[in-house]
Amino acid sequence: MIIDKVFSMKYIYTTLTMLCVLTANAQRKPIESRVDSVLTLMSLEEKVGQMNQYNGFWNATGPAPAGGDAATKYQHLRNGWVGSVLNVQGVEEVRAMQRVAVEETRLGIPLIFACDVIHGYKTLSPIPLAEAASWNLDAIEKSARNAAEEATAHGLNWTFAPMVDISRDPRWGRMMEGAGEDTYLGARVASARVQGFQGSDLSAPNTMAACAKHFAGYGFVEAGRDYNTVDVSAYTLQNVIFPPFQAAVEAGAATFMNAFNTMNGIPATGNQALIETLKETWGFQGVLVSDWGSISEMQAHGFSRNLSEATAQAANARCDIDMESLAYVYHLADLVRKGVVAQARVDDAVRRVLRLKFQLGLMDDPYKYCQNPGEWTPSSSPWAEDAQNLAEESAVLLKNKGILPIVKGQRIALIGPMAAEKNSPLGNWRVSSEDHTAISLQEGLRSVKGFKSLDVAAGPVFLTGAINFPTEASINTSDTAGLFQAVRSASAADVAILAVGEHGFQSGEGRSRLSLHLPGLQELLIREVLKVQPHVVLVVYAGRPFILPEDIQAQVEGILFAWQPGTMGGPAIANLLMGRRSPSGRLPVTFPRSEAQIPLYYGAYNTGRPGPISEVFWSHYGDGPNTPQYPFGYGLTYSTVSYSKTELVTLEDGTLALNATVSNTGKVEVDEVVQVYMRDHHSAYGVRPLKQLIDFRRIAIKAGETKSFTFILEMDQLSVTDAQGEKHVEPGIFSFWIAPNSVEGVPATMDWKIE
Numbered sequence: 001m002i003i004d005k006v007f008s009m010k011y012i013y014t015t016l017t018m019l020c021v022l023t024a025n026a027q028r029k030p031i032e033s034r035v036d037s038v039l040t041l042m043s044l045e046e047k048v049g050q051m052n053q054y055n056g057f058w059n060a061t062g063p064a065p066a067g068g069d070a071a072t073k074y075q076h077l078r079n080g081w082v083g084s085v086l087n088v089q090g091v092e093e094v095r096a097m098q099r100v101a102v103e104e105t106r107l108g109i110p111l112i113f114a115c116d117v118i119h120g121y122k123t124l125s126p127i128p129l130a131e132a133a134s135w136n137l138d139a140i141e142k143s144a145r146n147a148a149e150e151a152t153a154h155g156l157n158w159t160f161a162p163m164v165d166i167s168r169d170p171r172w173g174r175m176m177e178g179a180g181e182d183t184y185l186g187a188r189v190a191s192a193r194v195q196g197f198q199g200s201d202l203s204a205p206n207t208m209a210a211c212a213k214h215f216a217g218y219g220f221v222e223a224g225r226d227y228n229t230v231d232v233s234a235y236t237l238q239n240v241i242f243p244p245f246q247a248a249v250e251a252g253a254a255t256f257m258n259a260f261n262t263m264n265g266i267p268a269t270g271n272q273a274l275i276e277t278l279k280e281t282w283g284f285q286g287v288l289v290s291d292w293g294s295i296s297e298m299q300a301h302g303f304s305r306n307l308s309e310a311t312a313q314a315a316n317a318r319c320d321i322d323m324e325s326l327a328y329v330y331h332l333a334d335l336v337r338k339g340v341v342a343q344a345r346v347d348d349a350v351r352r353v354l355r356l357k358f359q360l361g362l363m364d365d366p367y368k369y370c371q372n373p374g375e376w377t378p379s380s381s382p383w384a385e386d387a388q389n390l391a392e393e394s395a396v397l398l399k400n401k402g403i404l405p406i407v408k409g410q411r412i413a414l415i416g417p418m419a420a421e422k423n424s425p426l427g428n429w430r431v432s433s434e435d436h437t438a439i440s441l442q443e444g445l446r447s448v449k450g451f452k453s454l455d456v457a458a459g460p461v462f463l464t465g466a467i468n469f470p471t472e473a474s475i476n477t478s479d480t481a482g483l484f485q486a487v488r489s490a491s492a493a494d495v496a497i498l499a500v501g502e503h504g505f506q507s508g509e510g511r512s513r514l515s516l517h518l519p520g521l522q523e524l525l526i527r528e529v530l531k532v533q534p535h536v537v538l539v540v541y542a543g544r545p546f547i548l549p550e551d552i553q554a555q556v557e558g559i560l561f562a563w564q565p566g567t568m569g570g571p572a573i574a575n576l577l578m579g580r581r582s583p584s585g586r587l588p589v590t591f592p593r594s595e596a597q598i599p600l601y602y603g604a605y606n607t608g609r610p611g612p613i614s615e616v617f618w619s620h621y622g623d624g625p626n627t628p629q630y631p632f633g634y635g636l637t638y639s640t641v642s643y644s645k646t647e648l649v650t651l652e653d654g655t656l657a658l659n660a661t662v663s664n665t666g667k668v669e670v671d672e673v674v675q676v677y678m679r680d681h682h683s684a685y686g687v688r689p690l691k692q693l694i695d696f697r698r699i700a701i702k703a704g705e706t707k708s709f710t711f712i713l714e715m716d717q718l719s720v721t722d723a724q725g726e727k728h729v730e731p732g733i734f735s736f737w738i739a740p741n742s743v744e745g746v747p748a749t750m751d752w753k754i755e
C-alpha cells in the first residue's frame, strides 16, 4: 500500500531523526534542550500520550490482547498514546511492554513503569506508620533504599510513595501509610523516604522516582471515612498539612500525586490554587500525576458536568498525567484544538514527563532497569535483616508490670488469631510481594531458645471468607469453637502470650472503621484467658491505634504494640519478648480512650476555656476524660531512664540552645528517643499548639550511663506561618521541654525579646 510505504518511509525517517537527536544530544546537551528537541518531533496526540497512564493492561509476555479495553489500550500503546504504566510485575513483563513502546511506536519514547512500593517490594519492612514509630530516620531512609533496590531489580522506576498525609483520625484506614499526626516528624520522615527511594542519582539503575502524595489534605477526611469531604482552614493547611510536602520538594521528590478530596470546595485534581502553590510558590519542576481516576471523579464531586469538562479543568489546573480516567487520551487534543486548553499547558506537562524520562536514564537506555534479579524468598533476601531490625525498633511497649522480657525456662502458651499468621503482618500494601510470606510469631518464637515449652492455640476463627486487597474483610463474631482449647492451653502455661489485633487487610485504602476495638471475639478470648491465667502479655497487631477496654487494660501484665511488622515480624517480636533486644518504639500517633474523642492529638490549641473549673463551662466531656489512653511520643523500654531539668542557655555566638542530661538508671542498654517540644504562648498570626515537636534524637544509652544533649534553636523553629503562607518570628514567651514523650517533663520558659 502506498500509504504504508509512505508511512514506513516517514516512520524510518522519523525514527532515524529521533535516534540522531537522542544520540547527538546524549553527549553534549543538557536535559532541557534534549527535551525541547524531542518535543519538536511530537504530534499533539503523541504529546497527550505522554500525559496518559494505564494500569498494566495485559500479560505483555503473552499474546497481544485481542478484545475489550485491553485491546484498545494496546492500540493506544502502539499509537504512542501511553507515557507510563503502573502495576506491571516482573522484568520480563516490563521488557515486553517497553519493547512495544520503543519499537512499535513512531517516536519510540520509552515508558516509565510505576508501582505502589510503599514499604518494600517483595521483602516488606513494617508498614510506614510503624517505621515512623522507630524515629530512626537513617533506618527509614535505608528501608526506602532497600525497597528501591528490589523494585528496580524487577524493572520498576517510579514508586507512588512516600505518602506524607498528616492524619489525626485513626478511623481512617490509610493512617497506616503515613508517619502519623505530627507535622515535624512527618516532614523529617518524608525527606528520608524521598532520599531513600531516589538516592543521589536518579539515572542509576537501582534508584527510582519518588512520589509525594496525596496533595493535599487527604488525611483530614471528615469522620475518618475514606474519600470523604475535606474542609480545613488555610491556617491548618499551612501549619499542619503542607510542611511534609514542602520537605518532599526540598528533598527533590521527582513527582507528586493529587489527592482524591476537595480543598476549599474544589477537587484537588482540578484545583488551580492548590497546584499553583506546588508549582509556583514552591517551584516544583517535577511531574504531578492524578490519583487513580481522580480526574473522572470530579464529575461525581459535582465539579465537572462531563469527562470533557473534567479534562479541561484538570489540564488547566496543571495536572500533568491522567491515571486511569481515560480523560486526556480521549478529550485533551480536541480541547487544545478548540482553544479550551492552551497548547502551552500540554507542552509544560509533556516537558515535565520527558524530563523525568531523561533523568531516569530511560531515553538513553529504555531497558536499563530490566536486569535479571536474583532468586530469593522475601525472608531470605538481602534486605530481610534491615526489615527485621526496623520491626524490632518500631514495636512500642505500652505496658510492662515485670512480665517482660519473658524469663527463660517457662512454659509459654501462644494464643490468638495472630499467633501463626503469615499473611496479616505484611499489611495491605504488598502488591508486588507474595501472600503468606511473613515469618509468623510462632515461627519466630520457635527460633529463639530459652523456654521449656511453646503451646500454640489460635482460639476462635478470626476471619470468614476471602480477605485480599479489594475485598471487605468478614470477621467471625459468633463461632466460639477453639475458645475452650485456647483457655485450657493458657491455664497450663506459666505465661500466656496473646497475639491479637486487626488483620493487615483491615487497614489501608478503603478500610475506615467505626470501632477501634479488637475485632471479632478477641476481647472475649482475652477475658476468658484472664480468668485462668494472671500472667498475660498482649501482642497487638494493627495499622492504626487500637482501644482496649479498661478491665483488660488493667489486668494484663504487658502490652507490646507490633503494628504490621512486615516479612520479618515473627523473629523481631520474638526477640523483643525474649529480651534479646529492648523495645524502643515511640508512638507517632495518639491512642484515644474512645472513638468519641477523635480527632485527639497532642498538638492541640488551648481554647478559650481549657479549664478545669468547678462549673461545666469549660472544654470537657461530662462522661469521660479529655486525655488519651497513650500519648504521642510514648513508649517504654526494658530499663528506666531519667531526664534532668531542661535548661535554656545562650551560647557564645548568641544562639539559643537547650540542654539536658538523660540517664539510664536500669540494668540494660536501651535506645532512647529524646524529644524536644516547644510552646509559643502567644501569636498574633494565629494561636499556637500547647506543644509542638521541634527536634528529636534516637540514641543508645548503656546501663548506668548518662548522656548530655544540646539542641540548638533555629529561628525557623520559633516561627509561625500565617494563613497566607508567610512565616513570622515574634518575640514572646516560649516554653521548651526535652522529654521522653509529649506529656512528661518540666519546661524551661523564656520571655524572648528580639534584640
Ligand code: GLC
Pocket (backbone or CB within 6 Å): 086, 116, 160, 213, 291, 292, 509
Ligand atoms: C490508589 C491510591 C494511591 C495509589 C494509586 C495507584 O487509589 O489512592 O495512593 O498510588 O491508587 O495504585
